[in-house]
Amino acid sequence: MELFSAKEVSKTYSSQQALTNVSVSVEEGTIFGLLGPNGAGKTTLIRIINQITAPDSGSVWLDGRPLKPGDISQIGYLPEERGLYKKMKVGEQALYLGQLKGLSRHDAMKELKIWFEKFEITSWWDKKVMELSKGMQQKVQFICTVLHKPRLLIFDEPFSGFDPINTDLITREILQLKKDGATIIFSTHNMESVEQLCDHIALIDKSKKILDGPTQEIREKYKSNIYDIAYRGSFDLKSHDLANKYNIIKHEQNGHGNRLSIQYPDGSSSRELIKDLVEQVELISFNEVIPSMNEVFIKVVKQNS
Amino acid sequence: MHKILLILKREYTTRVQKKSFIFLTLLMPVIMAALIILPAYFASMGDEQTRTIGVYDGSAVFLGRLENSEFTKFQFIPRDEFVSSKSDIKNSNYYALVDIEPNFLITKTVQVLSANNIAFDLKSQIKDKIQGVIEKDKMAEVVRQTAIPDLEKKLAATKTHINLDTIKVGDGGVVEKSSTEIGMVLGYIFGFMIYLFIFIYGTMVMQGVMEEKQSRIVEVIISSVRPFQLMMGKIVGIALVGLTQFALWVILGIAILTASKSFYPSPAQAHQMQNVIEQQDSMQQAGGPELDKIQDLLAMVGTINFPLIIGCFIFFFIGGYLLYSSMFAAVGSAIDVQEDAQQFMLPITLPIIVSIMVMVSALRSPDGPIAFWFSMIPFTSPIVMMARIPFGVPIWQLLLSMFLLIITFVAMVWITAKIYRTGILMYGKKPSWKELGKWLMYKS
Numbered sequence: 042m043e044l045f046s047a048k049e050v051s052k053t054y055s056s057q058q059a060l061t062n063v064s065v066s067v068e069e070g071t072i073f074g075l076l077g078p079n080g081a082g083k084t085t086l087i088r089i090i091n092q093i094t095a096p097d098s099g100s101v102w103l104d105g106r107p108l109k110p111g112d113i114s115q116i117g118y119l120p121e122e123r124g125l126y127k128k129m130k131v132g133e134q135a136l137y138l139g140q141l142k143g144l145s146r147h148d149a150m151k152e153l154k155i156w157f158e159k160f161e162i163t164s165w166w167d168k169k170v171m172e173l174s175k176g177m178q179q180k181v182q183f184i185c186t187v188l189h190k191p192r193l194l195i196f197d198e199p200f201s202g203f204d205p206i207n208t209d210l211i212t213r214e215i216l217q218l219k220k221d222g223a224t225i226i227f228s229t230h231n232m233e234s235v236e237q238l239c240d241h242i243a244l245i246d247k248s249k250k251i252l253d254g255p256t257q258e259i260r261e262k263y264k265s266n267i268y269d270i271a272y273r274g275s276f277d278l279k280s281h282d283l284a285n286k287y288n289i290i291k292h293e294q295n296g297h298g299n300r301l302s303i304q305y306p307d308g309s310s311s312r313e314l315i316k317d318l319v320e321q322v323e324l325i326s327f328n329e330v331i332p333s334m335n336e337v338f339i340k341v342v343k344q345n346s
Numbered sequence: 347m348h349k350i351l352l353i354l355k356r357e358y359t360t361r362v363q364k365k366s367f368i369f370l371t372l373l374m375p376v377i378m379a380a381l382i383i384l385p386a387y388f389a390s391m392g393d394e395q396t397r398t399i400g401v402y403d404g405s406a407v408f409l410g411r412l413e414n415s416e417f418t419k420f421q422f423i424p425r426d427e428f429v430s431s432k433s434d435i436k437n438s439n440y441y442a443l444v445d446i447e448p449n450f451l452i453t454k455t456v457q458v459l460s461a462n463n464i465a466f467d468l469k470s471q472i473k474d475k476i477q478g479v480i481e482k483d484k485m486a487e488v489v490r491q492t493a494i495p496d497l498e499k500k501l502a503a504t505k506t507h508i509n510l511d512t513i514k515v516g517d518g519g520v521v522e523k524s525s526t527e528i529g530m531v532l533g534y535i536f537g538f539m540i541y542l543f544i545f546i547y548g549t550m551v552m553q554g555v556m557e558e559k560q561s562r563i564v565e566v567i568i569s570s571v572r573p574f575q576l577m578m579g580k581i582v583g584i585a586l587v588g589l590t591q592f593a594l595w596v597i598l599g600i601a602i603l604t605a606s607k608s609f610y611p612s613p614a615q616a617h618q619m620q621n622v623i624e625q626q627d628s629m630q631q632a633g634g635p636e637l638d639k640i641q642d643l644l645a646m647v648g649t650i651n652f653p654l655i656i657g658c659f660i661f662f663f664i665g666g667y668l669l670y671s672s673m674f675a676a677v678g679s680a681i682d683v684q685e686d687a688q689q690f691m692l693p694i695t696l697p698i699i700v701s702i703m704v705m706v707s708a709l710r711s712p713d714g715p716i717a718f719w720f721s722m723i724p725f726t727s728p729i730v731m732m733a734r735i736p737f738g739v740p741i742w743q744l745l746l747s748m749f750l751l752i753i754t755f756v757a758m759v760w761i762t763a764k765i766y767r768t769g770i771l772m773y774g775k776k777p778s779w780k781e782l783g784k785w786l787m788y789k790s
Contacts, residue, residue: 124562
């Protein structure tokens with residue numbers, strides 16, 4: 042079921058086009074990756090979802106009806122540009138932010154206790170924010186974002202400022218939130234975490250959406266007939282027909298593991314490649330190379346420019 | 347509304363709990379009290395040391411006729427002692443030496459010699475005593491020559507002190523005693539207080555907005571509340587901080603005033619003292635002018651419409667503060683670093699400074715055209731009108747001024763909220779006036 046959608050959303054800042062007819066649809070209980078180069082319009086879209094700005098045209102929907110001001114309590118937002126009141130105490134501040142999201146003081150306190158114990162940071166409660174390290178502040182901020190149990194969570198670069206251990210902790214928490222039924226919009230430049238977390242992605246470039254679909258499908262779609270092959274025996278590629286017919290990307294021949302990365306041209310097929318290969322060598326493995334999100338990202342954005 | 351209250355509460359409590367707030371709130375009346383009490387205290391303990399003045403009377407007019415007072419003793423000394431003391435005045439028995447020349451009645455000049463500069467009090471004391479003796483002699487001579495009975499008493503009776511009562515005639519010929527001096531003092535105090543509060547708390551709003559922008563918390567907050575709620579919560583919260591401080595100062599002020607009264611003679615005590623003086627000096631006429639003044643002053647303070655003044659003060663404080671603090675908030679939202687504030691600050695602070703300058707001239711001529719016009723212009727009216735009110739302002743002028751102020755601050759809050767909304771999310775851009783104008787046009 043669809044939880045959130047934007048339909049034909051456009052936004053212009055004086056002379057600069059921030060979004061042009063962008064539509065996205067986010068299924069309930071999934072993690073949706075919102076990708077794009079710097080300045081593409083992601084932040085504008087996120088701000089529209091949070092009702093910080095309004096679109097010039099188009100509409101935004103939550104739960105099958107237009108988004109309204111009261112929906113703020115259903116959304117949790119961790120902005121990329123984030124911080125806390127430096128001179129305020131951690132606990133007091135978390136309570137304040139929770140109350141701003143509509144929790145009663147009592148409920149906010151109850152939830153905070155659970156989270157602070159889970160993250161083992163109860164001793165920070167009476168510390169001032171400026172006494173905490175950047176990573177510690179980020180943890181507090183993460184808690185403040187999810188405290189009111191929003192149905193829709195928006196994380197903009199949630200891992201920035203975290204060490205690998207804490208990145209791992211937050212990754213697990215995000216997956217747990219998804220398991221508990223939350224829907225997550227996830228914006229990042231870290232493509233590895235996109236592969237790891239996102240069910241679905243949309244890529245925005247120069248104010249337009251240029252790619253949209255399930256992560257796995259998109260990677261499949263951008264594979265380019267490349268195969269990694271391991272074989273026994275030896276043969277000289279150069280003296281052979283293969284080098285003319287196929288694009289040899291990499292060839293390693295030494296004692297035991299001989300490896301070959303090869304790409305067949307459009308119009309050909311993997312069956313033909315196998316047929317040509319088995320005539321020459323004894324195949325041990327034959328794997329199709331699926332591009333990383335990183336490669337997809339670079340390829341798509343380059344094509345668009 | 348609930349969220350504005352949450353914001354307001356945070357803005358208020360974090361500031362009121364600050365050490366600097368408590369410190370300043372307590373320290374200010376102490377400083378004021380020190381300024382009032384210390385001079386009185388020092389004056390009261392001042393000359394408790396008995397000083398002996400050596401007098402060489404060459405004219406032989408004064409011998410034994412200079413009366414000692416509590417702390418000043420006159421001792422007549424012969425010529426040779428005078429000379430020896432003069433050569434080493436520091437180690438002599440005398441604090442100062444008075445040299446009355448033999449031909450004093452002609453020259454009318456007396457020399458006072460001392461190691462240090464002598465106090466003004468002592469100087470006039472010596473002068474008055476010498477003059478008193480001469481005047482007495484002359485008077486006796488005149489009385490003797492004219493032989494009019496009771497002449498001495500009749501002459502003394504010619505001494506007159508007049509009181510100038512300024513009377514304000516209100517509607518329907520209602521007569522009230524007014525005091526220009528009291529009007530000026532009150533006008534100045536209230537006008538200046540508004541000036542101070544607009545400045546202190548206006549900048550506090552700007553600092554608060556900048557803090558939220560610099561710490562990058564602002565985006566987190568406006569995903570929960572509308573920017574307008576955040577701005578108004580902050581402005582109203584800080585206004586309450588200001589009113590709290592004002593209330594505390596009034597309370598502390600009253601307490602200190604009560605305490606400081608013990609250093610000054612009360613009117614009753616003053617009356618007693620007056621009686622003592624009158625008894626001592628039969629030439630003195632009854633009813634000292636000083637006492638009259640105090641009684642007049644008290645009577646006139648009673649005629650001042652304090653509820654009106656306090657009411658107007660609160661209105662003009664809130665109106666002026668809203669007008670200016672919303673502009674300060676817009677500036678705070680537009681800039682990333684304090685240094686960029688300068689170019690935007692000047693146009694805001696200029697009218698405030700002009701107000702305080704106009705206020706001074708308005709106090710001298712509260713019904714003049716300058717006072718009138720500047721008390722109508724909303725940017726200057728809170729200060730200038732406040733200065734005029736103790737003198738009495740026609741009701742239509744007061745209402746018109748209030749009306750214009752309300753319209754202007756509503757418009758200003760509306761405009762600045764638009765700039766604020768865009769400004770708080772803009773980073774890394776050094777804004778210009780043109781840029782601010784553009785932000786005004788953005789759709790929300």
